[in-house]
Amino acid sequence: MKYVAKPILFATLSGDELFQRLGCCKTLMQNTCMKIGYARVSTVDQNANSQRDALKAAGCKKIITEQVSGISTKRPKLENLLRSLKTGDVLTVWRLDRLGRSLPHLIQIVRDLEGQGAGFQSLSDDINTTTAGGRLVFHLMGALAEFERSLIIERTQAGLAAARKRGVRIGRPRSLTPPQIKHARKLIDSGERPAAVAHSLDVNRSTLYRAIKS
Numbered sequence: 001m002k003y004v005a006k007p008i009l010f011a012t013l014s015g016d017e018l019f020q021r022l023g024c025c026k027t028l029m030q031n032t033c034m035k036i037g038y039a040r041v042s043t044v045d046q047n048a049n050s051q052r053d054a055l056k057a058a059g060c061k062k063i064i065t066e067q068v069s070g071i072s073t074k075r076p077k078l079e080n081l082l083r084s085l086k087t088g089d090v091l092t093v094w095r096l097d098r099l100g101r102s103l104p105h106l107i108q109i110v111r112d113l114e115g116q117g118a119g120f121q122s123l124s125d126d127i128n129t130t131t132a133g134g135r136l137v138f139h140l141m142g143a144l145a146e147f148e149r150s151l152i153i154e155r156t157q158a159g160l161a162a163a164r165k166r167g168v169r170i171g172r173p174r175s176l177t178p179p180q181i182k183h184a185r186k187l188i189d190s191g192e193r194p195a196a197v198a199h200s201l202d203v204n205r206s207t208l209y210r211a212i213k214s
Contacts, residue, residue, distance in 0.1 A: 033088030035121075037063035038081060040098045042070055051094040054123055060092055071101055082109070087117030095124040104149070107142045175203050176211045185212055 037055030039048040048065045055063050066077040078099075085091060091113060093099045099122075100106025110120045110129060119130035120138075128134035176184070180201055187197045198208040 033086070033090070034062065035060045035090045035092055036081065036085070037092045038078060038099060039063060039065045039094065040070075040075075040078075041065075041067050043067070051098065054094050055092055058092055058121070058123055070097065073101070082112065085113065085116055085118040088119075090119040090121055090130060092121040092123065094122075096122050096127070103141065103145045107138070107145055110138055111142075175207050176201060181211045184208060188212070 035058065037052070037058070037060035039051035039055060041048045041051075046067075052063055052065065064077050064081050066075060068075050081091070091099075096106060100109060113120050114129070119128070121128045121130070121134075127137055129138055184197050184201060188194055194208060195205055198205040201208065203211075
């Protein structure tokens, strides 16, 4: 007896029908990830309502508001939020400067989010790392920040080298002047205790020792 293979035809299913056929619940799948907003104001007088309204309109189910200066390194609410994000969540801000203290700091946060499997979106800047275009834009920003950092280091090193050639002493200014050092040597050579000499010059004993040896 010969067996003839018959082609199996698959009908085109809608999204809802596909979830049902696979035994998945659409609502459950949507709830596994969440768009979470972060709003920041610098002073008590500033109002975060405009940020919160924009974040709600963008679909944020949860919004964290923090009152802290833009240059502050301590942002406890943001730190807790970053730790709580899960794979698929999207951290959303009204504008880039609401999140990072600087461009390098902002890029580091987004890289950490990528490591957690979370996304990032800035509404005013039209950046969304859950899309290919958004990831490309942010990677370009990271490359530019690294390029700027390299230029700053190069200029600093060139400036220091030029200053040394001109005889400029690099580093902290000396605590003792050459006449003071010469006077301290004479006192110590005459039998004065180094601790007493250092006290009279209003410096630490270790500072006096370094000055005499230099």
